[in-house]
Amino acid sequence: MFGRRSSDGNAPRRISHQPSQEPRAPQQQQQAPTAPPVPVAPPQHGQPHGAQGHPQAPAPAPGHQAPAQDPRQRAQAPAQQQAQPEAPRPEARESQRRHSEEYYDVKTTVFNALIDTIDLTQLAKLDNAAAREEIRDIVSEIIQVKNVVMSIAEQEELLEDICNDVLGYGPLEPLLARDDIADIMVNGADTTYIEVGGKVQKTSVRFSDNTQLMNICQRIVSQVGRRVDESSPICDARLPDGSRVNVIAPPLAIDGPALTIRKFKKDRLRLEQLVKFNSITPQAKTILEIIGRVRCNVLISGGTGSGKTTLLNCLTGSIDHDERVITCEDSAELQLQQPHVVRLETRPPNLEGEGEITMRDLVKNCLRMRPERIIVGEVRGPEAFDLLQAMNTGHDGSMGTLHSNSPREAISRLESMIMMGGFQLPVKTIREMIVGSIDVIIQASRLRDGSRKVTHITEVVGMEDEVVTLQNLIVYDITGEDASGRLVGQHRSTGISRPRFWDRAVYYKEENRLAEALAASEVLDAHGNPMGEGNG
Ligand SMILES: Nc1ncnc2c1ncn2[C@@H]1O[C@H](COP(=O)(O)OP(=O)(O)OP(=O)(O)O)[C@@H](O)[C@H]1O
Numbered sequence: 001m002f003g004r005r006s007s008d009g010n011a012p013r014r015i016s017h018q019p020s021q022e023p024r025a026p027q028q029q030q031q032a033p034t035a036p037p038v039p040v041a042p043p044q045h046g047q048p049h050g051a052q053g054h055p056q057a058p059a060p061a062p063g064h065q066a067p068a069q070d071p072r073q074r075a076q077a078p079a080q081q082q083a084q085p086e087a088p089r090p091e092a093r094e095s096q097r098r099h100s101e102e103y104y105d106v107k108t109t110v111f112n113a114l115i116d117t118i119d120l121t122q123l124a125k126l127d128n129a130a131a132r133e134e135i136r137d138i139v140s141e142i143i144q145v146k147n148v149v150m151s152i153a154e155q156e157e158l159l160e161d162i163c164n165d166v167l168g169y170g171p172l173e174p175l176l177a178r179d180d181i182a183d184i185m186v187n188g189a190d191t192t193y194i195e196v197g198g199k200v201q202k203t204s205v206r207f208s209d210n211t212q213l214m215n216i217c218q219r220i221v222s223q224v225g226r227r228v229d230e231s232s233p234i235c236d237a238r239l240p241d242g243s244r245v246n247v248i249a250p251p252l253a254i255d256g257p258a259l260t261i262r263k264f265k266k267d268r269l270r271l272e273q274l275v276k277f278n279s280i281t282p283q284a285k286t287i288l289e290i291i292g293r294v295r296c297n298v299l300i301s302g303g304t305g306s307g308k309t310t311l312l313n314c315l316t317g318s319i320d321h322d323e324r325v326i327t328c329e330d331s332a333e334l335q336l337q338q339p340h341v342v343r344l345e346t347r348p349p350n351l352e353g354e355g356e357i358t359m360r361d362l363v364k365n366c367l368r369m370r371p372e373r374i375i376v377g378e379v380r381g382p383e384a385f386d387l388l389q390a391m392n393t394g395h396d397g398s399m400g401t402l403h404s405n406s407p408r409e410a411i412s413r414l415e416s417m418i419m420m421g422g423f424q425l426p427v428k429t430i431r432e433m434i435v436g437s438i439d440v441i442i443q444a445s446r447l448r449d450g451s452r453k454v455t456h457i458t459e460v461v462g463m464e465d466e467v468v469t470l471q472n473l474i475v476y477d478i479t480g481e482d483a484s485g486r487l488v489g490q491h492r493s494t495g496i497s498r499p500r501f502w503d504r505a506v507y508y509k510e511e512n513r514l515a516e517a518l519a520a521s522e523v524l525d526a527h528g529n530p531m532g533e534g535n536g
């Protein structure tokens with residue numbers, strides 16, 4: 001049988017047909033076929049759980065043809081003929097995963113027997129579907145030979161779990177399969193949280209132990225040529241689907257490896273959807289579109305997971321298709337739709353501490369690439385200086401995101417990034433530079449009820465003495481809370497009818513649309529007057 005380890009190195013064997021000849025009976029003595037069913041013995045001490053100690057099954061090469069055996073023939077094998085229960089939906093499957101210790105013991109035993117039987121190198125040559133088929137077949141036989149007592153549903157779940165362990169990301173698989181999850185946060189083997197609909201919730205997903213979790217982390221990061229272990233315990237990586245991954249391992253993470261995944265959304269959110277989610281109003285959507293189109297330099301500010309990258313992605317939708325855009329990111333997340341885009345990604349140092357390419361290196365290099373717009377995924381260091389310079393010197397329409405809680409704070413964050421970058425400039429000069437470069441700050445927030453809002457569209461208008469002056473165009477006011485705990489509020493214009501970028505809007509013939517959107521956003525007080533400036 002293809003993919004099985006053979007005793008003579010060549011002749012394949014089926015363990016279910018010749019149970020007495022099974023090599024290295026894993027974990028326990030083989031049960032005679034007539035023996036009464038017994039629960040499987042727990043793993044022996046020193047015996048690895050999960051994939052520990054065994055070579056990791058490398059992901060089968062994409063598109064590789066399954067040799068030797070046609071999976072359709074395999075589907076007719078007796079083991080496959082049993083009626084398979086329909087696979088439960090991922091959410092349902094996940095909720096079933098409140099397994100007993102016994103389940104994990106059985107799983108470990110079957111897993112180890114599988115690893116002893118299967119030839120991982122051969123398995124790696126199969127495509128994913130054929131490899132799954134092969135594993136399912138062998139596991140069914142192991143369960144039969146060992147007389148493990150299980151219902152068909154439990155057996156199906158065990159098969160699925162083991163396939164996920166060998167070929168995929170183990171217990172993470174059902175979570176990765178769900179599209180409604182924004183983040184997966186694993187805090188050691190026993191605790192996994194997810195974020196759904198803006199709310200963080202605990203799941204029943206758990207790993208056999210920290211070693212299995214570490215093996216999965218290792219598998220993830222090795223796919224992008226990186227390594228995570230005690231000597232290099234921090235690592236950023238990406239899943240093949242583009243999801244952003246961070247691993248921090250012991251001894252830095254005290255209670256076991258911490259794995260954080262920002263799930264990549266296949267269908268990226270668009271401004272229309274943000275309107276539907278009440279993150280912005282239709283008028284604010286129009287204003288954002290105009291800001292993107294008339295080439296304002298934009299900073300998107302917000303806390304962790306507030307929707308900065310999503311907003312940046314949305315704004316890039318207004319870029320003309322004939323513009324040359326260069327993106328710089330730590331982990332490529334942006335999905336630009338334009339044809340003329342060059343995507344750049346930073347690189348961490350190698351194990352010898354060499355070869356690092358920083359965001360600053362990328363932004364500086366951008367300037368030699370004749371960009372029309374530069375987009376920086378996240379500004380977090382001295383590259384702030386280079387981005388401001390680029391914005392100031394003919395690369396209008398550049399954009400970036402930055403971690404901060406208000407437009408005012410975004411300005412001071414920029415200032416301190418530049419000062420900490422070792423640029424010997426007086427504060428006033430830095431502020432003048434900011435005023436001369438940034439046109440608009442868009443503030444994203446994740447509110448306490450889990451909803452995400454654009455809370456400010458703010459212009460940088462100038463300097464008064466040494467203070468940067470800001471002018472809010474649109475603000476979001478929270479007015480209360482409904483019975484179900486959801487915050488109630490409204491977006492409104494502050495009554496500014498001629499923003500500072502008005503001339504740009506005129507130049508791009510967008511002034512009428514802009515005036516209309518601003519006027520329609522106005523909320524009047526009891527006396528029919530605009531409600532005035534909100535807090536910056
Ligand atoms: N307005 C929104 N409504 C609902 N979900 C949103 C909204 N904006 C973003 N999201 C979702 O929230 C999650 C986080 O969004 P995003 O990656 O844009 O945040 P971020 O601020 O860039 O996070 P980080 O600080 O980690 O880089 C994503 O799953 C995204 O799809």
Ligand SMILES: [Mg+2]
Nearest residue numbers: 308309310378
């Ligand atoms: Mg982001």
